[in-house]
Amino acid sequence: MPWDLSMAIGASFLVSFFVQCFYAHRIWIISNRNKLLTGAVLVAASAQLVFGFVLLGVARTGNIATLFNSPYNPVNSLGSAVCDAIITASVLFYLRPSRTNLLRKDYHIQKLNLVYVQTGLITFLNALAIAILYYQDVMVGEYLTVAPGIVKSKTYLNALLAILNARKLTRNQPAPPLEIPTLPTIH
Structure with missing residues (x-):
């Protein structure tokens, strides 16, 4: 196998690992330092990296x-x-609207939650497609994994950049106005 192909595949495993570690840090923050959940994400990310280098x-x-x-x-x-399923499910659980008591920040948290779930779902489906394919x-069997394998690191980098950009967008947008219901008058 050419050295440049080995480097590209190894870089793909490293990018996936570092992005998943970034998400583990985010889960550590939003889960109020839940060691078990963060540890599960880090173990799954480490397993992905170890089996990737064994594969190489x-x-x-x-x-x-x-x-x-x-x-x-x-x-x-x-x-x-x-790892992606744990990340997406935990972010969905910890950023759900019923957990937040701040009415003004609720809109921003919903936007962040939507971005986390969308990017987590894309990376999850890409990794699952490699395993299923x-x-x-079929006669060519395992060679079908090339298509999602090529875009694996790109989806992780795009997911990371989408999260960082979503934080900036929600910080600069004003919260939607609160609607105060009218009270019936007693005559």
């Missing part, structure tokens, strides 16, 4: 087909999908 070690045999036939490929993708019974 197996693929160094010189034959590119070993990269696609390795059983570590779907395990790596499933680790990434599990690996087990197809």
